[in-house]
Amino acid sequence: MTVTHYQSSSGPKEIASMPAPYLANALAKLRRENDPERAAEIEAMAARLAVLDAEREAEDDNPRIHLGANNPPEETKAEASAPTSEGFDAIKVHIEDLLIEARNWADGASVENQAQADEIAKLIDDLRKADTAADDARKAEVKPLDDARQEIQDRYNVYIAPLKNKKPGKVPLAIAALKTTVEAWLKKLDDERRAAEEAARKIAEAKAAEAAEAMRAAIPEDFGAREEAEEKVAEAKAADAAANQFAKARAHAHGGGRALGLRTYYTPVLTAPKEALIYYAAARPDEVKSFLLELARQDVAAGRRSIPGFDVQEDRRVA
Structure with a gap:
């Protein structure tokens, strides 16, 4: 078959x-x-x-079935050297x-x-x-x-390359310089605002305490004392509103479509590595494990075969 x-x-x-x-x-x-x-x-x-x-x-x-058998025109030097499909x-x-x-x-x-x-x-x-x-x-x-x-x-890039580039562009450099120029003025205004807010907050707290004391002291049958206490409560609310206005205010420079203002940044500074590791090992264990494994991989690649807390396993594969 x-x-x-x-x-x-x-x-x-x-x-x-x-x-x-x-x-x-x-x-x-x-x-x-x-x-x-x-x-x-x-x-x-x-x-x-x-x-x-x-x-x-x-x-x-x-x-007749081969490339060029129909006598096509000769390629130019550029066409002959250019990569094609x-x-x-x-x-x-x-x-x-x-x-x-x-x-x-x-x-x-x-x-x-x-x-x-x-x-x-x-x-x-x-x-x-x-x-x-x-x-x-x-x-x-x-x-x-x-x-x-x-x-x-x-x-x-001569004009628009970001500041992080090895050679920043002229426009980002100019913007950075201008921001530095106006930054001191905006910080001065913001410091004044913070001082005014703090003073207003102290006044509001004092008036709130005074109003609370007046309300506790006023007896129901003493109309005049109760009326005076209510006035103190109103004054305390007004003082608190004034303090809140200072808190909401921001130092700005206006001159175009987007106002310039200060932005608060927070940067962590490592002061107790052991405590930080214990905290993150409990709070984010998977990420800590990945980090530790990456450190161990680097050590193994460098030739270490014994690492505390790790079992370095041997495997043979075709290279």
Whole structure:
């Protein structure tokens, strides 16, 4: 009975429809395994591959099917040197061929001898070289775009590059200098506001205490005393409102669409590392563990094999 399908690890594949590279690699794998029960399968695949090889040789002998056979106009020097998608197409074909071979090898079966291990090592090397070649081609193809983008960025960066850049732009530098110039004045106004708020708050607190005492002292049948106490309560509320007005006020410089004002910033300063670690170990344990693991990874990479609180485990993998 004629065999029509190749029994791959992912299921049967029709031999007649298998691409030539896939067929050649699959056939080579079966021949390496040398399984007598698959002899008919090998024979059918070899026959199909011979047909495909004959067809390809016939195409090679036909000058009309080759690139340039219709005598196209000569490329200019710039056109010849410019990266094109044709380079990608060649790389794609090469990588796809290697991937077909990789799928044939990585089909769930383990390596059984040194020859097979050496074949896989060579395939890995070929894939790495293909990866490097593809990346080099990508860089060459994208370089004109990157160069054009960088030229535009450099022109604008002279004026707009952020202050964090190695060479800040002129506009952010000018804004920073102007902010420093007006900052002292705004701080002076804010200090005056804070002083006024503090004074007003003390007056409000005193009036509130006075009103509370008057309310406690006034007896229900003494209308005059109760009336005087209510006046003191009203005065205390007014004093508290005045203090709140000072608290809401802000020092600003107006001169355009956006007013300049002071913003309060808070910066933590580490004074007791052990206490801080104990606090965060309880409050945010997962983040502390991640931080400690990262420190341990750095130490292990540097060669340490014994770290307090860690079990440095050994694992062997193909590099």
